Amino acid sequence: MGGTLRVESQLGLGSSFTFSITLPKASAEQRAAALAPPPATTPSHRAVRGRRVLLAEDNPVSAEVAQLLLAAHGVRVDVAVSGPAALDLFAANTYDAVLMDIQMPGMNGLEVSARLRAHPNAVRAATPILALTANAFRADADKYRAAGLNDTLAKPYVEAELLAKLAALLGEPLPE
Numbered sequence: 001m002g003g004t005l006r007v008e009s010q011l012g013l014g015s016s017f018t019f020s021i022t023l024p025k026a027s028a029e030q031r032a033a034a035l036a037p038p039p040a041t042t043p044s045h046r047a048v049r050g051r052r053v054l055l056a057e058d059n060p061v062s063a064e065v066a067q068l069l070l071a072a073h074g075v076r077v078d079v080a081v082s083g084p085a086a087l088d089l090f091a092a093n094t095y096d097a098v099l100m101d102i103q104m105p106g107m108n109g110l111e112v113s114a115r116l117r118a119h120p121n122a123v124r125a126a127t128p129i130l131a132l133t134a135n136a137f138r139a140d141a142d143k144y145r146a147a148g149l150n151d152t153l154a155k156p157y158v159e160a161e162l163l164a165k166l167a168a169l170l171g172e173p174l175p176e
Contacts, residue, residue: 048073050073055078058104075166097130098128101133
């Protein structure tokens, strides 16, 4: 591609890899198409539109990515940056689903989920919970299900997979 690759390494300190390439400039049409949200044409996209979810995520970049992705498909998202904040939002609002980061400081996603499952209103206690985690091993997924979470999605996730899992958890038939 006519570029350069540079490697710097120091024993015991690590390595740094950089590259540089020159790419052709995109036309205004191509830039607009790349920035436009994808059309909501799949059943998963239509099934999540108009839903409200609680996103418990302490990483601001991960929270913003998920929020923008879901908002582009008509999902209303409330973000909690900690376990206690998630519990407060859940107590104050009704959600169609909860997207739960497992590794949060102070109160992890499993502890928060246990508290949500103990809600005095049985319908709210049964709100679907999707674990968002970097731990993608089968044993971890089994542990999360045993703790009351409905499904698991490994980070980093693909947009279509998040939408499909969310639509499946909502338990309604997908539109044709």
